[in-house]
Structure formats: C-alpha cells, structure tokens
Amino acid sequence: MRRRVGVASVVHSRNAEQLFTKKSTIIDQNSIAKLETNLEELKQKLKWFASKHQVDLQTDAAFRNEFLNMCKSIGVDPLASSKGYWTQYLGVGTYYYTLAVQIVETILSGVDRHGGIMLLKDLWIRLERHRPNFLQDSHISFEDIFQSLKLMKSLGKGCGYIRTSSQKSQIDQGLVYCVPEELKQDQTLLLTNVGQSGKCCFKLTDVADSLGWGGLRTKTAVDQLIRDGIVWVEKRGGSEGEYVRYWLPGLFLNNSYEDDE
Amino acid sequence: MESIESGSQSKNWIEQFYNFPPLFTLQPNPSSRKRQFEVWTKLLQTHCSKSNQFIITRTEALFTNNEISRDLSEEFITELFSYLIDNDHGVPSKGGGSPKPKSKEEKHLSGQGVDSLIFWFIPRERWYERLYEYAKTNGLQKGGIATAFEILEDQAFTGMDERVLTILLNGMMSTRKCEVMLANDGITIDGVKFF
Numbered sequence: 098m099r100r101r102v103g104v105a106s107v108v109h110s111r112n113a114e115q116l117f118t119k120k121s122t123i124i125d126q127n128s129i130a131k132l133e134t135n136l137e138e139l140k141q142k143l144k145w146f147a148s149k150h151q152v153d154l155q156t157d158a159a160f161r162n163e164f165l166n167m168c169k170s171i172g173v174d175p176l177a178s179s180k181g182y183w184t185q186y187l188g189v190g191t192y193y194y195t196l197a198v199q200i201v202e203t204i205l206s207g208v209d210r211h212g213g214i215m216l217l218k219d220l221w222i223r224l225e226r227h228r229p230n231f232l233q234d235s236h237i238s239f240e241d242i243f244q245s246l247k248l249m250k251s252l253g254k255g256c257g258y259i260r261t262s263s264q265k266s267q268i269d270q271g272l273v274y275c276v277p278e279e280l281k282q283d284q285t286l287l288l289t290n291v292g293q294s295g296k297c298c299f300k301l302t303d304v305a306d307s308l309g310w311g312g313l314r315t316k317t318a319v320d321q322l323i324r325d326g327i328v329w330v331e332k333r334g335g336s337e338g339e340y341v342r343y344w345l346p347g348l349f350l351n352n353s354y355e356d357d358e
Numbered sequence: 359m360e361s362i363e364s365g366s367q368s369k370n371w372i373e374q375f376y377n378f379p380p381l382f383t384l385q386p387n388p389s390s391r392k393r394q395f396e397v398w399t400k401l402l403q404t405h406c407s408k409s410n411q412f413i414i415t416r417t418e419a420l421f422t423n424n425e426i427s428r429d430l431s432e433e434f435i436t437e438l439f440s441y442l443i444d445n446d447h448g449v450p451s452k453g454g455g456s457p458k459p460k461s462k463e464e465k466h467l468s469g470q471g472v473d474s475l476i477f478w479f480i481p482r483e484r485w486y487e488r489l490y491e492y493a494k495t496n497g498l499q500k501g502g503i504a505t506a507f508e509i510l511e512d513q514a515f516t517g518m519d520e521r522v523l524t525i526l527l528n529g530m531m532s533t534r535k536c537e538v539m540l541a542n543d544g545i546t547i548d549g550v551k552f553f
Contacts, residue, residue: 209393210371298379326390329380344380354371 155192156235165244196237197245199224201256204275211347212326213276214288217242217258218269222353239268246273254279261292270295272347276325283318288327288345297348298331300341319343372400382428384437395441402442406479410517413451415474439469448477449525476522486530488514493536493552503539506547520547 153160203223204213217239224237242258249256257280259272272292274280280288290308291299305315322328323343331342375381375397385391405420406412422429430438442448450472478485492512493499506520515523524547527538537551 209396210375212390323387323390326387326393329378329383329385329390331380331383333383342379344378346375346378349378350371350374351369352371354374 158236158238158241161192162238162240165240193241193245193248196224196241197248199227200242200245200273201249201275203227204256204273207352208275208326210350211345211352212328214272214274214327214345214347215352216269216348217271217273219351219353220273221269223355226355242273259285259289259292261289276327281318281321283314284322284325287315287318287322291345292348298342298344301343372397372404376401376423377426379426379428382423382430382434384434395438398438399442399445399447402477403479406477411479412476412517412519412522413474414448414477436467436469436472439472439475440467441469442475442477443468443472446478446482448475450474451476451521476525482526482529485526486533486535489526489530490535490552498552501551501553503549503551505549509550523547 150160150164154164155161200220203220204215207215221237221239221242224242228235228237246256246258255277256275257273259274260268261271262268270292272288274288286308287304290304291297294303294307301312301315301319304310304319305312308315310318319328323330327345327347329344329346331340331344333340369377381394381397385394401420402414402418406414416432416435421435439448439450443450450468451474489509490499492509492514493502493504496502496504498504506523509515510518510520510523524538524545527536527547527550530536531538535553537553539548539551540546541548
C-alpha cells in the first residue's frame, strides 16, 4: 500500500477510527442482546425447572442437596438473598428460613434444661417430629440443618454447629448451639474437646491436659460455660479431698424428649 | 461414678434429671439453681401425689438416690425447704420459727431449722376447690356445716390429717367460701361452715 502523507493521511485514519468504533458498538450491542436472550432463556428454563421441581425441592432432601451442589459448582448461591429470584421462584430460601426458625424455637424451648446446646441427633429427632403438615413426606437432612445454620450466620455468632468427630457416621454426635451471646473461642474448643471424649462429664485437669492449657485458662472457660447454664457443677466433700466434676445436661439428658407440660 | 454416662432413653426428662449428679449439688449460677429447685419441686410433686404424702422431712427417701449414690446435704435441704416455703409449695410443720439472724448481713432462710414441711403436692388453691367441691356434693354450700372428721373421711382427702386440714381451711377463709368454728382450746376445729 502506498503510504499516504499530509492531510489525506490524517483524514483517512480518522475515518477508519470512526468505522471501527461504529462496528464495535454494533458488536457490543449484538453480544449484549445475545446475552440478554441467553439470560432470558436461562430464566425461563429455571422457571420451568422450578415449577416442575418445586415440590421435590421442598420435599426431597437428597434432591435439594444435589441442587445446592450444582448451584455451588456454577458459582451461584441461592441462599444469598432473601428476596432474590431464586427464593422467589424456587422456594429454596424459604425452606431454609423456615427451618432456621424451627431450629431456634426447638433449642430455645429446652434452654432451661440444656442451656442452649444439644446433640444434632436430638435436635433432628425433634425437628422431624414437628415437621409441618405440608412437608408430610419430606425428611429433613443434616445437610439442611447445616444450610440453615449457615443462613443464621448473618445474624451473629449465636448459633452454630460444633463438630466432635471427623467420621461421617458420627456427624449426629456433633453439637448444635443457640446462645444469647456468641460462644467464645475457648468455650468452643472446650466443648469440642468434651464432645470428642464421648462423655458428658469432665475434670478440669482432663481438659487442661488434652488441650495443653494452663489451669487459669481452663477455669475461666469453664466458669463462663457455667454462667451460660451450659455446664453444671458437682461438688462433694470426701475422705480423699474435694470431688469436683463438671457436667453438660445437653449431653447427659436425652433432649429429644418432649415436655409433658 | 464415671460409669454414669447419660440419662436413660425411656425416662421422661424429669426422671432423667433425677439421675443427673449435679442435681444434688447447689448450683452457683442463679438460673441453674432456680431450675434445679423447679426440678426438685416436680419430683416431690410426682412422688408425694402417688402416695398422698403431705409431710416431707429432712430424711425424705427421695433425697437419696441409690442408683447413682448421691444424696442431698443438710445445707441443700435448707435451701430447698426455703424455696418451697417462699414459693408457696409448703409451710413449716415442725421446727421452723427460725431463730433471727445474728446480724443484718446474715442471709435469712425460711427453711432454717425446719425439720419437716407440709407440702402441697397440688397447689393450695386446688385444695380449696376440692374442699368446696366436697361441700357442694354434700349440699353444704349454703351455710351447711361439716366436721373435720367428716371431711377427712372423704377419699378426696386421703392422707390428710387434721393439722393439714386446719391450715387449708384457715387459708380458705380469706376466699370467703367458708368459716372455721374452733373448739374451746382455740386450735382444734369443731366444724366448718361453707358459703
């Protein structure tokens, strides 16, 4: 190509620039339109999916779990907002919000007995027993409970799950708590430790030894749990000196049991 | 003792609590302590209503749990009696009239020095209702008179003695549903007039 010089060159390149800009705008618009169509399609498909599977989502724990996994893998969190599209059309969010309320109600109803902490197993039995009528054939899974607990994280650290075993079969032996103030780190560590021991009672030295804590640190953590009503003390004088044990009613009592009153 | 692992699955939770060792130690946390007294009240109510037992002494069988080898200390029983008296679950029967605290700082406990307690295993007001029910059944509700002996004969009041009945009737007078007529000694009840 012959190299243009002077004014002609400037005019030509300006024209070319304008052409390019024009073309790119068209391409942009096209792709946006295409994207919009795609989104609309996705929306429609989801709507269709939702209307087809809403019952399954509400009533089938395994299906619900699969659905959540799928969402996770494509980077969508259907629980992220309460008024979002997902909640509105899929009813997934609603399900977990309802369950979250039930979890809190169940734990608080027995707070006099266990101070706000109970075995996942006991909680699950009670939730299943009080499942609303419209969920007649639907079972609540542990995964559902965890999802609901996750939802409540945004309300603070008052509710949560303490894992006490790495084995999956022992997952129901973990502890679910709902306390007025958050559990501090040391209390969580202590409860985890006691939960792992499989007992519902401990000595200060037991905990201090296995956590590698000093006496004062251990005592402080236990005292806080006593103030919270999560731990009860047993003290007796004896010929071999004072006998002191700390007990967790949340682990000792079968808290799946209902009130008679 | 470490063999006590957890409450039995089949028992209701009040019965499970009875086997919870710290129930026999006064709890330092006020709300847990209140809770444990409530549990003891329920245990006593269940226990006493089964056998129509109105009197609880410091040697009450329920205060010793042989299954887990735990029992209540004298100090605990005093606190428990105080709770029961203060919450109108019972009144001192013997002992009582507790000596005044030596100093103002010393905590005054209504269960101090109380050796036995008249225990309302059903609330006092329910006893008033039962007494009035008795009056109605026997057509006495309009100025009729019954003797203490007659009332205690009725099976609704099995296990009750004259002393307990006297306390109840005296309390019931404030509801203006009855009037007690005392014998010459000023203590024994001659008869009761119902309104």
